Amino acid sequence: MAGLAFDSLRAPARWIARDRPGVAAAPAVVTATETRTAGTVRFEAASKTYLSAAGPVQALDSVDLDVPAGAIFGIIGRSGAGKSSLLRTVNRLEEPTSGRVLVDGEPIEALDTAGLVALRRRVGMIFQHFNLLSAKTVRGNVALPLKAAGLPKPEVAARVEEALRLVGLEGKADTYPSRLSGGQKQRVGIARALVSRPEILLCDEATSALDPETTLTILNLLRDINRRLGITIILITHEMSVIREICSDVVVLETGRVVETGPVWRVFGAPEHPTTRALLEPLSRGLPADLAPRLQPHPAPGTATVLAITFSGQAAPDLSALAAAAGTPVRLLQAGIERIQGHAVGRMLVAVDAAGPDAEDRLRALGGTIERIGYVAADD
Amino acid sequence: MSPQMIDRLWQAFLDTLVMVGVSAGIAVLAGIPLALFLVTSEPGGIFPAPKANRVVGTIVNGFRAVPFIVLLVALIPFTRLVTGTTIGVWAAIVPLSVSATPFFARIAEVSLREVDAGLIEAAQSIGCRRRHILLHVLLPEALPGILGGFTITVVSMIGASAMAGAVGAGGLGDVAIRYGYQRFDTTVMAAVIAVLIALVCLVQFTGDLAVRRLRAR
Numbered sequence: 001m002a003g004l005a006f007d008s009l010r011a012p013a014r015w016i017a018r019d020r021p022g023v024a025a026a027p028a029v030v031t032a033t034e035t036r037t038a039g040t041v042r043f044e045a046a047s048k049t050y051l052s053a054a055g056p057v058q059a060l061d062s063v064d065l066d067v068p069a070g071a072i073f074g075i076i077g078r079s080g081a082g083k084s085s086l087l088r089t090v091n092r093l094e095e096p097t098s099g100r101v102l103v104d105g106e107p108i109e110a111l112d113t114a115g116l117v118a119l120r121r122r123v124g125m126i127f128q129h130f131n132l133l134s135a136k137t138v139r140g141n142v143a144l145p146l147k148a149a150g151l152p153k154p155e156v157a158a159r160v161e162e163a164l165r166l167v168g169l170e171g172k173a174d175t176y177p178s179r180l181s182g183g184q185k186q187r188v189g190i191a192r193a194l195v196s197r198p199e200i201l202l203c204d205e206a207t208s209a210l211d212p213e214t215t216l217t218i219l220n221l222l223r224d225i226n227r228r229l230g231i232t233i234i235l236i237t238h239e240m241s242v243i244r245e246i247c248s249d250v251v252v253l254e255t256g257r258v259v260e261t262g263p264v265w266r267v268f269g270a271p272e273h274p275t276t277r278a279l280l281e282p283l284s285r286g287l288p289a290d291l292a293p294r295l296q297p298h299p300a301p302g303t304a305t306v307l308a309i310t311f312s313g314q315a316a317p318d319l320s321a322l323a324a325a326a327g328t329p330v331r332l333l334q335a336g337i338e339r340i341q342g343h344a345v346g347r348m349l350v351a352v353d354a355a356g357p358d359a360e361d362r363l364r365a366l367g368g369t370i371e372r373i374g375y376v377a378a379d380d
Numbered sequence: 381m382s383p384q385m386i387d388r389l390w391q392a393f394l395d396t397l398v399m400v401g402v403s404a405g406i407a408v409l410a411g412i413p414l415a416l417f418l419v420t421s422e423p424g425g426i427f428p429a430p431k432a433n434r435v436v437g438t439i440v441n442g443f444r445a446v447p448f449i450v451l452l453v454a455l456i457p458f459t460r461l462v463t464g465t466t467i468g469v470w471a472a473i474v475p476l477s478v479s480a481t482p483f484f485a486r487i488a489e490v491s492l493r494e495v496d497a498g499l500i501e502a503a504q505s506i507g508c509r510r511r512h513i514l515l516h517v518l519l520p521e522a523l524p525g526i527l528g529g530f531t532i533t534v535v536s537m538i539g540a541s542a543m544a545g546a547v548g549a550g551g552l553g554d555v556a557i558r559y560g561y562q563r564f565d566t567t568v569m570a571a572v573i574a575v576l577i578a579l580v581c582l583v584q585f586t587g588d589l590a591v592r593r594l595r596a597r
Contacts, residue, residue, distance in 0.1 A: 091505055093501060093504060093505060113509070117507045117509060118507070120504070120505060120506065120507040121506075121507045123505075124505075124506070125502070125505035125506075127498060127501075127502060129496075129498055131496070131498040131499050131501065131502035132502075133499060133516070133517060133520065133521060134521060134597065135520035135521055135523060135594075135597070136516075136520065144503070144506060144508070144512075144516055145506035145507055145508075147512075147516075148506065148507055148508045148509065148512045148516075149507060176597040178597065192506060193505075193506070196506065196507065202505075
């Protein structure tokens with residue numbers, strides 16, 4: 001049973017081993033791989049309909065989705081696309097009106113109160129506005145899940161210390177949340193979510209209220225938690241850069257429906273659905289502003305061809321091969337190639353002198369898609 | 381003022397303290413559960429019971445609608461049932477409590493309602509049962525507001541206790557009416573007013589201080 005696997009195999013040793021190098025480093029590695037069996041989520045035709053004053057609203061429309069163990073799974077979509085509803089069905093803060101959700105292969109809709117409480121201890125959650133209790137200290141906030149679980153005091157104290165160390169807030173245990181910065185508050189939120197040693201962490205716009213620099217440190221912390229503890233992370237965000245930064249997989253929702261899903265490098269490298277393209281627009285570079293007005297639709301004597309070479313997951317482009325394939329001088333006008341999960345993704349804009357179809361075929365053979373954008377004066 | 385009058389004033393002061401103190405204690409013990417019920421039994425609350433919520437809400441409004449002096453008299457049979465008497469300090473405590481409880485419950489309800497729904501969601505997400513949410517989220521988060529509301533309740537109870545003379549409960553108000561008003565003793569009247577002002581100021585100051593302490597965290 002998954003619960004048993006969690007208790008026996010996800011030994012605290014993995015946490016302790018970091019701080020005491022002498023203690024069982026090898027078992028720590030073993031448990032990390034063993035835990036890959038726990039931490040999966042599967043949505044089976046999950047639908048959710050709200051009754052609002054304006055009539056029924058379909059928040060989720062037959063969502064089928066598999067979140068593998070150990071993934072950092074991003075959910076993107078426009079406002080009202082159902083992201084938040086989808087995330088909240090995992091710990092049953094919201095219940096699907098039809099279809100079901102399975103955590104570690106077990107359907108969760110039939111759980112009684114005790115089962116639900118046990119599930120929520122295996123599924124942590126952090127929030128955009130942190131949702132910390134202002135009347136409790138950092139220690140009190142982080143201890144609450146364990147107190148609610150009825151753990152003995154010494155163990156609560158030890159695990160709270162451990163969780164605070166994990167998020168880098170050792171010295172802040174007796175501080176009240178109102179005295180902390182946004183980033184520190186989110187760290188407390190993460191510590192509170194992790195103190196029950198969950199196998200899944202849900203992040204509801206966890207970095208949206210933070211400045212860009214703090215966002216990066218929180219993302220690094222999440223990635224670190226995912227790698228070191230093997231915790232599956234499911235996150236909602238409206239910042240595409242967050243997905244590109246840390247996610248392994250992504251799903252795009254539109255009016256409650258899954259319109260596109262897959263590894264981030266593939267979805268971001270070659271978005272297929274118009275919604276995905278629209279969402280990714282802020283990440284993509286348009287034509288350079290000075291170039292666009294001078295672009296001519298037809299070749300003329302003394303013009304160079306402007307080609308857009310789009311890479312969506314191939315090996316990193318070989319520039320000398322590119323020059324050789326073009327067979328003419330190649331000028332690089334603009335380039336935005338990124339590596340996402342080891343895949344080269346992005347677009348290069350080059351001007352080649354009088355490239356014929358042959359040259360384009362040769363370029364295409366290097367990988368990447370070639371698109372003729374137009375023509376510019378050769379000396380441009 | 382004669383020494384007897386000073387004694388009388390002192391006794392009246394103590395009577396007022398007992399009446400208000402005991403009634404305020406009862407108002408807290410009964411009012412907070414009542415407020416918790418009103419907030420959590422709403423549709424969408426953590427213990428939804430819309431029908432019971434409406435019934436209790438109506439009863440609370442009913443008691444709030446009756447002026448204290450009328451309640452004092454109307455409750456006489458009930459007071460006799462509870463205390464075995466209809467005169468004296470204890471006879472005044474019954475109507476005072478009955479009147480203060482719904483008042484305080486409504487004020488506490490406002491503070492409880494202001495607790496961010498996100499905090500309740502967060503508590504649920506970490507596996508808190510509903511009683512944990514009452515104990516660790518709703519009450520502590522609403523405490524500054526509840527304490528401020530309690531101060532208001534006590535001050536208004538000091539005012540209401542002046543009417544307790546009507547059931548022979550004594551107290552400062554009773555002295556002011558009987559000696560200050562009916563016997564034209566301006567000194568007693570002034571003394572009572574001074575003591576009442578001092579008492580109310582002290583209560584308000586203490587309450588404000590406690591709220592400030594809580595909010596400073």
